[in-house]
Amino acid sequence: MDQMKVTYEVMLGLAAEMVWDEALKKYRAEKLHCEIDSALAKGDEEAFRLLTEELRTLEK
Structure with missing residues (x-):
């Protein structure tokens, strides 16, 4: 019973x-x-590029 409790937790x-x-x-x-x-x-093209790349990575 204790093992089940540990597993559940x-x-x-x-x-x-x-x-x-x-x-x-x-x-x-x-x-x-x-x-x-x-x-x-x-x-701001550079910020746009960096942020969209981060978003693409996050969504993988």
């Missing part, structure tokens, strides 16, 4: 970590979209 921890990781990824993607829009509005 480990699985619960992994699930929580997956949810946390997904939330962080979504937050960063939203920030990147805002920063990309800002770079476009300013005409």
